[in-house]
Amino acid sequence: xxxxxxxxxxxxxxxxxxxxxxxxxxxxxxxxxxxxxxxxxxxxxxxxxxxxxxxxxxxxxxxxxxxxxxxxxxxxxxxxxxxxxxxxxxxxxxxxxxxxxxxxxxxxxxxxxxxxxxxxxxxxxxxxxxxxxxxxxxxxxxxxxxxxxxxxxxxxxxxxxxxxxxxxxxxxxxxxxxx
Amino acid sequence: xxxxxxxxxxxxxxxxxxxxxxxxxxxxxxxxxxxxxxxxxxxxxxxxxxxxxxxxxxxxxxxxxxxxxxxxxxxxxxxxxxxxxxxxxxxxxxxxxxxxxxxxxxxxxxxxxxxxxxxxxxxxxxxxxxxxxxx
Numbered sequence: 001x002x003x004x005x006x007x008x009x010x011x012x013x014x015x016x017x018x019x020x021x022x023x024x025x026x027x028x029x030x031x032x033x034x035x036x037x038x039x040x041x042x043x044x045x046x047x048x049x050x051x052x053x054x055x056x057x058x059x060x061x062x063x064x065x066x067x068x069x070x071x072x073x074x075x076x077x078x079x080x081x082x083x084x085x086x087x088x089x090x091x092x093x094x095x096x097x098x099x100x101x102x103x104x105x106x107x108x109x110x111x112x113x114x115x116x117x118x119x120x121x122x123x124x125x126x127x128x129x130x131x132x133x134x135x136x137x138x139x140x141x142x143x144x145x146x147x148x149x150x151x152x153x154x155x156x157x158x159x160x161x162x163x164x165x166x167x168x169x170x171x172x173x174x175x176x177x178x179x
Numbered sequence: 180x181x182x183x184x185x186x187x188x189x190x191x192x193x194x195x196x197x198x199x200x201x202x203x204x205x206x207x208x209x210x211x212x213x214x215x216x217x218x219x220x221x222x223x224x225x226x227x228x229x230x231x232x233x234x235x236x237x238x239x240x241x242x243x244x245x246x247x248x249x250x251x252x253x254x255x256x257x258x259x260x261x262x263x264x265x266x267x268x269x270x271x272x273x274x275x276x277x278x279x280x281x282x283x284x285x286x287x288x289x290x291x292x293x294x295x296x297x298x299x300x301x302x303x304x305x306x307x308x309x310x311x312x313x314x
Binding site for chain 1: 184196197203207
């Protein structure tokens with residue numbers, strides 16, 4: 001879908017709506033994969049939408065529009081995490097996931113398997129899971145991921161490689177990867 | 180029992196979370212509130228209102244420091260210059276500076292300018308011409 005950036009800069013609500021309808025799930029995903037809390041992710045996504053709407057004139061075309069928006073979302077979520085001093089609640093959350101998931105490993109079907117892998121993905125370090133997520137957005141080359149996360153391309157590749165390996169280790173008991 | 184999977188396929192499949200449906204509606208509501216707030220501020224920051232406040236401030240400044248200005252002869256000079264332009268302007272300056280009338284004259288002047296500005300704005304809004312948008 002073609003987004004008219006000129007119209008966005010003129011604050012056309014219809015154009016913004018079109019843009020958000022296409023990208024909102026991904027913006028939310030970036031935020032959620034950082035903060036790991038659906039309610040907070042929803043609030044933060046709303047704030048990101050306002051930031052994008054109010055700051056669209058700062059977009060100078062140095063990257064894709066979507067990457068620029070993901071970068072705002074990522075930075076906003078990371079700032080939120082820093083403010084929250086989040087570690088204790090994350091630990092509790094991870095334990096819950098583990099206990100619930102591992103009860104049902106024998107009869108995991110596709111949806112359940114996806115949920116299980118998603119939960120395991122959330123156990124990865126923040127940088128790894130965000131890099132892996134952006135990588136699997138498909139349209140994002142390494143360069144755009146690097147721009148979004150504010151790191152260099154080499155680091156992005158390392159994060160994706162390590163994230164993938166750690167995820168495989170976490171899934172080792174349940175799944176065997178097809179070669 | 181282990182399952183065979185293609186990790187990349189599964190990661191593609193789970194890459195994007197589903198966002199709650201009402202988020203765009205919430206955003207629209209937020210935009211409407213923001214616009215309303217900005218309109219109010221735009222009215223308050225209209226040049227004619229701001230200028231009236233500045234003029235009122237200058238007026239008070241002149242009144243408060245009247246003695247000083249008298250000493251340096253600025254006020255006399257202003258009167259003589261304005262008398263050259265029009266005796267009426269000179270008279271109005273004299274009246275405004277005179278201690279009996281300055282508070283009333285400043286108040287009336289400010290209220291008048293603010294009222295005209297608001298009238299101007301709402302008339303423009305009613306006729307579909309937004310003054311605020313054209314600044």
